[in-house]
Amino acid sequence: MKAEALKGHLDSLLLATVDGGAHHGYAIREALRVDSGGRFDLPSGTIYPALYRLERAGLVVGRWTTVGERRQRRTYELTAAGRTALVEGRSSWRDFAVAVSAVLLAERPAALRPQAP
Amino acid sequence: MKAEALKGHLDSLLLATVDGGAHHGYAIREALRVDSGGRFDLPSGTIYPALYRLERAGLVVGRWTTVGERRQRRTYELTAAGRTALVEGRSSWRDFAVAVSAVLLAERPAALRPQAP
């Protein structure tokens, strides 16, 4: 998969994954990998900056939690704005996918092709 | 539509459009707009540099042609490598779309959700 294919879609994927029950960076990474059938195996250098971005944008809130004795973990939840953005993101993904598929996978009978004049 | 959603997909869209019968920049722009139902209304500052990129990559060949008396036009055709890249691009688009849809549009019954441990 081309590396930059993700651009512009990662945010929605992250929101969906957090909404789906993965609440900290590492779990999100794993969930994305599993849910995508191994296609999205993203490095942590992609995940963590993106989560900060979402937090700065007010779409998620993160807080430090402690696991076991000492282990620190940053746990994220969607905000109301995040839920709205997720709904919007799903819808615009559908739009985008329809548009790309129309161009890319179009059956284009010769008679309907735009003619180079 | 988010602006950067295109990233990494434009090349395939352009190859498909050239293959579909639009052979110069302006016509490609129009064809993309029409074929996508108005969703891809790209500025020329996106199209022309992208076509140069494809030409540098050896996926299209461009040559200047003259229309009417004086009007110059740059006409593109797919190379063999371009046709290969288009096939590959269609296939990896399908992959990508399947993966994103799986994550984004998944019906995820509560019982199957990854639990935050």
Place this chain on the structure above:
DNA sequence: CTCATTAGGTAGGAACGCTAGCTAACGCAC
């Protein structure tokens, strides 16, 4: 003549995800 359309172009910048590195806790095998 004027304006919209057709046609091509460039400079510069912002955004994004990746590469390549790092630290540290935990649990298990040896």
Place this chain on the structure above:
DNA sequence: GTGCGTTAGCTAGCGTTCCTACCTAATGAG
């Protein structure tokens, strides 16, 4: 207890990509 794989988080800096904002020029309609 030592070592290792996994879990967990983080950052600096880079390259690519597409967009914004401009520009020129020929053509054709009014």
